[in-house]
Amino acid sequence: MLDLSRAEIEAAVDLDRAFIALEEGFKAAAAGQVQMPPVGYLGFPAHNGDCHIKFGHIAGDPIFVVKIATGFYDNPAKGLPTTSGMMIALSAETGAVVAILRDEGWLTDLRTALAGAIATRAGMRADARRIGIVGAGTQARFQIRAAAHLLREREPCFAVWARSPEKLEALRRDLEGEGIAIESVVELEALCAQSEALITVTPAAVPIIHGDWIRPGTHITALGADAPGKQELDSALVALADTRIADSLEQSLDHGEFAAAAAVGLIDAGDCVELGAVLAGDVPARRSDDDITIADLTGIAVQDIAIARVVLDGVGRQ
Amino acid sequence: MLDLSRAEIEAAVDLDRAFIALEEGFKAAAAGQVQMPPVGYLGFPAHNGDCHIKFGHIAGDPIFVVKIATGFYDNPAKGLPTTSGMMIALSAETGAVVAILRDEGWLTDLRTALAGAIATRAGMRADARRIGIVGAGTQARFQIRAAAHLLREREPCFAVWARSPEKLEALRRDLEGEGIAIESVVELEALCAQSEALITVTPAAVPIIHGDWIRPGTHITALGADAPGKQELDSALVALADTRIADSLEQSLDHGEFAAAAAVGLIDAGDCVELGAVLAGDVPARRSDDDITIADLTGIAVQDIAIARVVLDGVGRQ
Incomplete structure (x- = not known):
């Protein structure tokens, strides 16, 4: 099982490949080739926080991805980052955990930005x-x-x-x-x-x-x-x-x-x-x-799958 | 962040405490004190597999838990275990990942068994x-x-x-x-x-x-x-x-x-x-x-929260 820190993840991402992967992911989603159930949600009003759990699978892909993303909006006052979380890639053929991506929310920030640029180029x-x-x-x-x-x-x-x-x-x-x-x-x-x-x-x-x-x-x-x-x-x-x-x-x-x-x-x-x-x-x-x-752009699981795939490709896995 | 292998998890569980934690969890759930959204589900019919994602939070608990559990029913023919997965415990106060429990499905097997014994004692x-x-x-x-x-x-x-x-x-x-x-x-x-x-x-x-x-x-x-x-x-x-x-x-x-x-x-x-x-x-x-x-017993997220808590208590964390 691969276990990557945020620094390793950042080093593994090739931006050009990431843009292509995101675009292909959006196309697959619009074509109905992606299993993307409703986003899981937990709220923590006592601490002004929430957690979104996104998961999905692109038909034919050997992996699927579960992403846990938290946002606790009083964290900056405590000297902590607002967002956190991780992604887990699992085999769509055996169910085994393939990789833990301890990105601390960085991949979510990145894939959100890539989607923004893609949508802007498409519309402008x-x-x-x-x-x-x-x-x-x-x-x-x-x-x-x-x-x-x-x-x-x-x-x-x-x-x-x-x-x-x-x-x-x-x-x-x-x-x-x-x-x-x-x-x-x-x-x-x-x-x-x-x-x-x-x-x-x-x-x-x-x-x-x-x-x-x-x-x-x-x-x-x-x-x-x-x-x-x-x-x-x-x-x-x-x-x-x-x-x-x-x-x-x-x-x-x-x-x-x-x-x-x-x-x-x-x-x-x-x-x-x-x-x-x-x-x-x-x-x-x-x-x-x-x-x-x-x-x-509200954010969809296929972005998480695509960006996780780019990380795994970047480290030569799967 | 704590990162525990299956062997470390097995060593950390005290059975008597686990039974008590499960019972308390079921009581909290029936009393409406547990946030337990619908279970997330992905199906992989081409490989006779599925993935259930359970997540929840007991009111007032400093942690919450996301569990990923896979079942791939053709695995034994490949010499692989049918079930796999992991649990992730996160802070309900900051959203940070507190622990990764790489239990490979063992905690699910265990908490299912504990619930069975609890229900049997209650009913017989x-x-x-x-x-x-x-x-x-x-x-x-x-x-x-x-x-x-x-x-x-x-x-x-x-x-x-x-x-x-x-x-x-x-x-x-x-x-x-x-x-x-x-x-x-x-x-x-x-x-x-x-x-x-x-x-x-x-x-x-x-x-x-x-x-x-x-x-x-x-x-x-x-x-x-x-x-x-x-x-x-x-x-x-x-x-x-x-x-x-x-x-x-x-x-x-x-x-x-x-x-x-x-x-x-x-x-x-x-x-x-x-x-x-x-x-x-x-x-x-x-x-x-x-x-x-x-x-x-169909299995509910509060069991996962309770058993994760027992593991964390067992290693002296949280």
């Missing part, structure tokens, strides 16, 4: 390169790194807005240290006006981005809404979009960014498409340069 | 000591060992029937080597007639034990039916019992031993009680020495 105009990031937490950093890598040929430029100027400045400095220039933007509305693509990564519970702020041609990838009660985009914006793309229609309409608009009847499942179907070329993400497109 | 007559075991697989051995321990003061005697005379003889020799005498019985009906308590541990998909074989006063603990389509007791027997005890009413009526009788309207939830309520003394298991009582 072919000539777009001005990317606005909304939020300045850990996942904002991951999103920028992933988009900088995936879109490197079009030389993307990044502007960021965040509620906290201090966090925004810290992010700017961190990424500058990695060779990625960041423009800090004071007004969110101005960021929306200047961006050809927006990636939103906030824990907003009331919409912070409004339909009349968004110019024709803009693509938005929304990642914040991953549980009931969270919403970053106002329902009018969701309703006026020309294309609504979800990693999982079921999740997005139940507790993702499309849930609020669906709840009041502005849209329904027939008005949305799955990311995997877009990536497979079965449906277009946009029909014109003026289309407004939105991708909502 | 106070003066009963003749215990019949139906089945001669791994779990039959575990059940006999557990019952021999828990009921040692009344000097139980064990008789076993199994479809395969070879497996029955192997079990008899194995347990004789451990100091437990076993009587082999050729006819299942004869075993039923001579036993004061029966423990059934077969993968039967059609009922093998019939209502008119069971004498007044008998208690039956049924463990085989843990998935749709499995059934060891005929529905007439389930219907005629004076008490029906389930570890989880919801599971038992959905896919356990009580499901078939419920499906045809012979019984409903109001005709069953939960094991934890019996153990707490809230409802009696039997009202007379002539009552026929049945306990159906």
